Amino acid sequence: MYGYIRFYKAQLSAPDYERYKSVYCSLCHALADNFGQLPRFMLSYDLTFMVLLAEALTVFPQAGDALWQPERCLEHFGKKTAVAHHWSFLDYAANISVLLAEQKLLDDQTDKEHLLRTFGVKRLFQGTFRQAANNYPEIAAEIKAGMLNFNRLESLYRHNYKNIESLLPAGVQAACAEQIKQVLAPLLSCCPAAYNCTLAFAAVIGKIFRCLPLLPLQVPPTDRVELTTAVKKQLLSPCLEVIGIYLGAWIYLIDALDDLSDDLRHQQYNILLLSEKGNLIRQNYERKLLRLQQLPLLQRRQKHPAGKTLYRDKSQEELTEPQKQIADLLHTAQTILHNLQALLDQSLILLPWQRDAALIAAIIQEGLPTTLLRCNFKQRYQFDLLQLASTPSIDLPS
Template sequence: MDLFGYIKVDSANLLGKEYEAYKGIYCTLCKQLGKEYSVFARFILSYDCTFYAMLGLDLCQEPPCFKEGRCRFNPFKKCHYADTKTKAFSLAAALSVISAYYKLKDNLLDSPWYKRIIYRLVQPFFASWRKKAAKKYPEIDHSVSKMMEEQLKAEKDPDCVLDRAAQPTADMLGEMCALLTEEIPLRDNLDQNTTKRVFQTLGYYMGRWIYLIDAADDYEKDKKHHNFNPFLLPNTDDSVENIRGNLNHALSEALLSYGLYEKGRYDSIINNVLCVSCVNIQNKILSGFQTDITEA
């Protein structure tokens, strides 16, 4: 299980300056991937890791300084790039390449033969990026690899239940958010221990929500092809009410955790993601379901 691109802003509900700040973080992470790993690593840029970088920047005492530049892939496009003195971008870039590598390994196990050929061709590049990132941040590599191992065990367990299936992704993202508070010098008004607990809980429930929203999104496909899906497990209520309830619980717990955090410069954007974008994405996915999925 990897990150999926569900954690993104709802641009229609952001002020212009807020959207420009978000785009600046997105473009800077893209640049960081190219700088630390390879120009080709830019293709694994994700909204999830952009949000992760923004959480890291929100912890910092000094705001990043943005400068105007040109996009590497589109020289006619102007972008705003932040300085990368903070570790937020480096951590987000490492999480990007490490999670992409382990996702590629997972795809090699259960993809059609013609897709496996493509995956094997690009595997050396992903392995090289992962090796470099793991040397710099071994705790990220350990956390993501452990998640993949636990996820595989859960999916092979005939007695697996929904909570166990969602646990590996939740644990991993909780550990990654806690790592931000350890690697980045915090604002003067932030207590180290309290902030770490808050971020770990926030990451845990965001990880749970990501896993479950992806499962809801793939429900029909997984049912048709007899793939693993936590909502298709034996003795699991797969009604839309139960799916919505599980998603609402994870998202509300994430919001409660974030509510305990001493807000920083990106509070309005983070709230946009948690309170607007995630809710809209969830409603859109669930709107395609009948009242009871089992009867659809």
């Protein structure tokens, strides 16, 4: 995954931070228990949130606190952290981490990015990937089929997006909730490729969340527990799928938005630029990108005296036409991300929390907007430098 569903320490209380760290370390130990030490590098914040979600919805015995045992970790200089082992959703998340890492390598191989490193890592973890697929064959097959469809969509749009009207399979359309289609509707007018690819990627994450096991422990066979088990299997799986779809759409769009300025500068692929407006943005900024690369970093800093705000909101009258196009694209993406976060917040409120509801709410209500704010700041920084590079008063070296 991409690591965008994350926490910020300043936004959490001390007990919530310790709880999150315990879940994070538990997933790290689950990777080691299932696959050895090297696959620990596949740990991500996104799947830690999935484990935290499953743990918060799981009915534990009364002695649930005894399941967390303090253990030392070399990464934290031998400091003890409460860790749990061999829960079904921990093992599930560890295997999903490996399966998604394999898909990431295949995607890099298709894009011809870091080919030597990709080939080496793929050979090194070939047995690990095969073991994860054997452990969960059904979800592994669904992830593989979903990512193949997603990669096919991206490849077709990348080469000839104009002649593609609707390539999204009917199964993906049926799996995604109507709310997310309404939220993503602005993409249909400015970038249809982003709409279809976002739904395709979100459907894969939705399937992963739908298969999330919620009862990893043997509990006393009372009528109440049996009823709870039946209710969770019948009702919570579709709810978790919808939450996974919202999260998948948010992750895909924030990743595209986060890479937008870098992809513009290096003239690389970005789903948000696969449109008529995107092509126009590329053409208008091609010369300025070249000037920016020639502009020394020291000279950039000297043009912004101390105390001057580097970024300020400009009215539409102050913007040039290329700047308006960039502003419209950023505004559309950010509005969609805000709406997706609102949908996530509304969906999570309805779940039967057993614990950690405040921690999960903090990640969604405060963590996601902070990530978006940091991403927005990065885009403003890059585009402000583009504007600086096009200023006639700057004498660039020949």
